[in-house]
Amino acid sequence: MIKPLLIYIVLAMGTFQVAIADPVNCYSVNISAHPNYPPFHWKEKDTIVGASIDISQKIFERLGVEVSVSYEGPWKRVLMSAKQGKIDFIPALKKTSDRQEYFLFTHNEFSINPVAIFVRKGETKVPASLEDLVGLFGSINAGDKHGDKIDSFVLKQPNMQFIHGLAQNFEMLKLGRTDYFITGFYTGYDYLKSNELSEHFKMAFKINGLKVHNGFALHYAKECNAIIKEFDKQLSLLKQKGEIEQSINDYNELWLGKYKEH
Incomplete structure (x- = not known):
């Protein structure tokens, strides 16, 4: 009976040590x-x-x-x-x-942190609301979340692409492979200004209060x-x-x- 008891004590101590190893x-x-x-x-x-x-x-x-x-x-x-x-x-x-x-x-x-929807400059019809984006081809930075209202809209769009990085998202928009890009207003604005790309893109509309x-x-x-x-x-x-x-x-x-x- 002694050996099983010792084994039980050792195992119990080992379990206890694991539980407090990383407080x-x-x-x-x-x-x-x-x-x-x-x-x-x-x-x-x-x-x-x-x-x-x-x-x-x-x-x-x-x-x-x-x-x-x-x-x-x-x-x-x-x-x-x-x-x-x-x-x-x-x-x-x-x-x-x-x-x-x-x-x-x-x-x-x-x-x-308002969210902005960016489009190419020169488009004849500029969307003014989320409803106007339905049926168009859009993109969002992979992993980004913008609140349940926008996230729910994004997941319902069959033509939405999840692309890594601001540069890649704006490049897809510039090439005409997407019609709009959803991102944080400050982030998108700063990227365009710092990379002198404002002549190619414009903010279609902004969603405030987020x-x-x-x-x-x-x-x-x-x-x-x-x-x-x-x-x-x-x-x-x-x-x-x-x-x-x-x-x-x-x-x-x-x-x-x-x-x-x-």
Whole structure:
């Protein structure tokens, strides 16, 4: 009877050790974001920079939380890293029903991020609403979400293409292989301006009132609710002071200035 009992104790200890091998440290967060979504965030060398990173770091520092920012790869991989527990926090992303399955979003939004529908210049008939896009050939950046209303519309369109990267989406539009491209207003506008492509494209219409929130991965949220509540309070204070809007404007100018030099 002794040997089986010893085996049981060893197995039980082993199981217990596995359960606590990687405890969540609420005062240390790994964050990442979309690698090509200025002025909110974009890849620079081997990290991510932008207004969302700037504001998030400022808040975490106030809370005594150590921050590690990393470039994880394409947007889909960033989201998968959060699902798998490799990333604790992603700032400034759309709050959708499917993402709420693996994120706890802040109550206060980070900012308002309108969505724009871009078309080629010179078209005789310019769409003015989502209903006008039905039957046309469209594209959207693969992995992007713009809220349940737009996401639902996109999924119902049989002629929708999911293409990686702003450059590829605008190139398909320029070549006439698509009729419109749905993306964030700031992102699309900045890309066209910084690459001197405004003569080829125009914004057909813009959908306002769409918010971006900050998302805490559930593995972190379950253990660190006190930190999240304080983060939300600080986010509200910075918004009231106009610091978030100022940061977005500053990084917008930084992005445009940086890429005008090349």
